[in-house]
Each structure stands twice: as structure tokens, then as C-alpha cells.
Amino acid sequence: MLELSHLTKRYGALEALHDLSFTVKPGEIFGFVGANGAGKTTTMRVVLGVLEADSGSVIWDGSPITFAARRRIGYIPEDRGLYPKMTVIAQLEYFAQLHGLKRKAAREASTALLERLGLADRAKSQLQSLSHGNQQRVQLAAALVFSPELLVLDEPFAGLDPVAVDSMTEILRSEADAGKPVVLSSHQLDIVERICDRVGIINHGKMVATGTVDELTERGPLRFWVDAPGAGAGWYGSLSGTTLVEQDGSRWLLQFDDGADDQAVLRAALATGPVHEFRRDRPALTQLFRDVMTVKTIDE
Ligand code: ATP
Numbered sequence: 115m116l117e118l119s120h121l122t123k124r125y126g127a128l129e130a131l132h133d134l135s136f137t138v139k140p141g142e143i144f145g146f147v148g149a150n151g152a153g154k155t156t157t158m159r160v161v162l163g164v165l166e167a168d169s170g171s172v173i174w175d176g177s178p179i180t181f182a183a184r185r186r187i188g189y190i191p192e193d194r195g196l197y198p199k200m201t202v203i204a205q206l207e208y209f210a211q212l213h214g215l216k217r218k219a220a221r222e223a224s225t226a227l228l229e230r231l232g233l234a235d236r237a238k239s240q241l242q243s244l245s246h247g248n249q250q251r252v253q254l255a256a257a258l259v260f261s262p263e264l265l266v267l268d269e270p271f272a273g274l275d276p277v278a279v280d281s282m283t284e285i286l287r288s289e290a291d292a293g294k295p296v297v298l299s300s301h302q303l304d305i306v307e308r309i310c311d312r313v314g315i316i317n318h319g320k321m322v323a324t325g326t327v328d329e330l331t332e333r334g335p336l337r338f339w340v341d342a343p344g345a346g347a348g349w350y351g352s353l354s355g356t357t358l359v360e361q362d363g364s365r366w367l368l369q370f371d372d373g374a375d376d377q378a379v380l381r382a383a384l385a386t387g388p389v390h391e392f393r394r395d396r397p398a399l400t401q402l403f404r405d406v407m408t409v410k411t412i413d414e
Contacts, residue, residue, distance in 0.1 A: 115139050116161070116264060116295050121170035123156055123319075130156045131167070132319040138295040138312075143286060145310030146299040147403060153319040154299040155192045158266050161297070162189055174264070185213055188262030190253050190270050198242035202233065202252050205241065206259045213260035220259070227255045231285070247278040254282065258289070265289060267298040271305055283309050307399040315406050322406045330402055336370045337395040338379065344387025353379055367395060 116138045123131040130153050138144040146154050159165040161172050163184045172179045197205055203224055210220035228234045231251045236244060241252060250273065257265060265286070271279050279302075287309065290296045300306050306313060307327050315323040315330075323330055342349070343364040350356050350366070355374030360367040370376060383389045397405070 115175060116297070117173040118157065118161065119171045119173060121157065121160055121167045121172075123153075123160060123165065123167050130319050131160070131170075134170070134316070134319065134321050136314050136321055136324055138297050140293045140295055141290050142311045143290050143296045143298065143309055145306035145313045146297060146316065147301070147303060147306055147313060147399075148299075148316035149407060152316045154316060155268055156319075157316070158189075158192075158268050158297070158299065161266055162187060183263075186260075186263040188257035188260070188265045188267075190257050190267040192268040194249075194253060196241050196249070196253060196256060199240055201238050201240055202244070202255075203228065203237040205252070206255055209256045210259040213262075215260055223259050223261070224255075227259050231255055232281070246273050247275060250274055250278070250282070254285065258285075262294070264294055265296040265298075267296070269300060270298055271300050271302050279305060303399045303403055313399065315403060317407055323402070327399055330399070331396040334397045334402065334405075336374070336376075338368055338370070338376060339365055339391055339393045339395050340368060340379070340383050340389065341365045341391035342383040342386050342389050345383060346386070349386050350379060350382060353382055365391065 118137070119135050121131050121134040122129070134153070134157060136144070146157070148154050156165065160167045163179070163181070174183045200208070206224035206227065207217070207220045210223050211217065215223060225237070228237050231254070233248060233251055233255070236248065241249060244252065250270070254270065257267065270282060274282060283305070286296055286298070310327070312324065312326050313330060314321055337359060341364055345364070345366070350358065350368055353374070355371035356379060357369050358366060359369050368379065370379070380389070380392050383392065
């Protein structure tokens with residue numbers, strides 16, 4: 115398990131991380147989201163040891179992370195860092211050896227990974243001759259080639275088309291299923307919502323919300339969509355704690371205060387005629403993201 119505990123990091127007068135804590139369990143994909151400049155890359159660099167935090171700690175399997183443990187992290191850095199003129203296979207072998215594999219094992223691991231990623235036919239091509247999406251796959255391959263124990267991926271989906279996103283997702287899921295914690299950052303909240311087991315939202319260096327997507331979206335107001343074509347204006351008026359948020363034709367979005375009885379609302383709707391829809395309205399992660407950026411801190 116990876117635990118970040120009370121990290122603080124300053125760049126001169128700017129406090130880029132403020133008392134930032136979160137954990138990522140084995141087998142879990144943790145999505146780290148936040149506006150530009152929120153502190154995601156800084157956090158990842160601290161985990162990798164590229165940057166030193168001013169205070170706080172990074173704990174790996176119960177002890178402060180060591181140099182040796184950091185060598186077992188598969189990392190996709192924000193600024194990428196592959197070699198454009200080197201062939202795909204040569205750089206994978208290079209990264210594998212950098213992380214301790216012998217030459218023959220490095221060759222075998224690189225070849226197997228290129229097969230798995232559907233890039234075997236590009237093994238001898240220079241990296242710069244590949245499309246952006248394929249270069250991203252090579253970047254992922256460089257992070258995986260030495261069988262890391264933990265993955266830290268800064269914007270792995272940036273610039274990928276939906277098919278490439280799906281194949282990247284599949285690989286990350288299988289890495290997580292093999293028991294590795296996976297931390298990734300992304301601005302693509304629809305992807306984060308789809309693939310991450312838990313999400314952390316960071317704002318100005320502070321963690322403002324963490325939890326599963328369901329837990330986070332549960333925290334909004336309790337709202338239901340009711341499609342009742344026979345209902346007239348104010349049909350819900352006698353129900354206590356129920357207010358109208360929005361009406362769209364025969365569809366009504368109602369908000370329930372604490373203690374309001376959703377089943378009483380359903381009965382009242384049915385009393386007006388057929389009910390075609392009675393559904394909890396959950397905000398998308400994008401909406402929640404906007405809310406927490408502007409409103410308040412939500413504790414785990
Ligand atoms: P983005 O989504 O744009 O990649 P981010 O969440 O990854 O942003 P960071 O790159 O961690 O954010 O930056 C956090 C803050 O620290 C920003 O205000 C940034 O300008 C500042 N910062 C980052 N690196 C440095 C540095 N080397 N020197 C000074 N300030 C820095």
C-alpha cells in the first residue's frame with residue numbers, strides 16, 4: 115500500500131502542496147484530478163523522489179519509501195522523457211536494464227511487452243516515427259517493462275483517441291488486478307469516472323475530496339427525476355421537504371430535504387397517472403469537480 119502523509123512542498127513563496135494525504139491500496143486505481151497548477155505533478159515527483167517534500171512522508175508497505183523501492187515504481191512523467199531517435203525496442207531494453215534486468219531478460223521482457231501492446235511490428239522503428247498514441251503506448255511500455263510493483267502515471271491518457279484510451283485502460287486494469295496500486299492523474303474526468311476505483315480532487319495543493327465516484331456523488335443533494343405526464347403544476351406541493359429544482363416537459367427534478375419520503379413522492383406521482391421514470395439524479399464527476407473547486411472541502 116502507498117500512503118502519502120501530510121505532504122507540504124513550497125516553491126519559494128508558493129505553497130504547492132499543503133498537508134496533503136491519501137492512500138492507494140494494492141489492486142486499486144486511484145485517479146488524481148485537479149485544475150492546472152493544483153499540485154498533481156508535484157505530488158507524483160515527491161513520490162518518485164525527484165523532488166523532496168518540505169514535510170510529511172511517503173510510506174510504502176508500512177515504512178518510509180527507500181531508493182530501492184522507488185526503483186520498483188513504473189512512472190510516466192509529465193514531460194515524457196523517451197528518446198525520439200532511439201528505436202522502440204532499444205529504449206525499452208535500456209529502461210529495463212536501468213531498473214536492474216540483465217541484458218537477455220531485458221530483451222525478452224521488451225519483446226513480450228511489445229506483443230502485448232500490439233506494437234511488435236514497430237519494434238525497430240525510431241520512436242519519433244510513431245503516432246502520438248503509439249508513442250504513449252511505448253511510454254507505458256517503458257513504465258511496465260521491469261515489472262514494477264507500483265504505477266505512477268502523470269496524464270497517461272493525454273491526446274489518446276477513444277480506442278487507445280480503451281486499450282490503455284485494459285492494461286492498467288490488468289496491472290491493478292495483479293495487485294499493484296496504480297495512481298494516475300487526468301483532466302479527462304469521464305475517463306477517471308469510468309476506470310478509477312477511487313478519486314482524489316486536489317485544489318491549490320490541498321486534497322478537497324476523496325472517495326469512490328459513488329461516495330463522492332452521494333454527497334450531493336438528494337434529487338430524483340420523475341416523469342409523470344399526467345401530473346399538473348404543484349402536484350408534489352403537499353409533500354413535506356420536497357421542492358422543485360427543474361421541469362422539462364413532463365419530467366420533474368425534485369429535491370428532497372433530510373427526512374423526506376421518496377416512496378410517498380412516488381405514490382403521489384402514481385396518483386396523477388402513469389410514471390415513466392423515477393430515478394435518482396447523481397451529479398457527474400465533472401459537476402462535482404466544479405462544485406468542490408468553488409464551494410467547500412469534503413472530508414473522506
Ligand atoms: P497541470 O494540471 O497543469 O499539470 P499540476 O496539478 O500538475 O498542474 P504542478 O505542476 O504540481 O500542478 O504545479 C503546482 C504549482 O507549483 C503550480 O502553481 C506551479 O506553477 C508551481 N510549480 C511547479 N513546479 C515548480 C517549480 N519547479 N518552481 C516553481 N514553481 C513550480
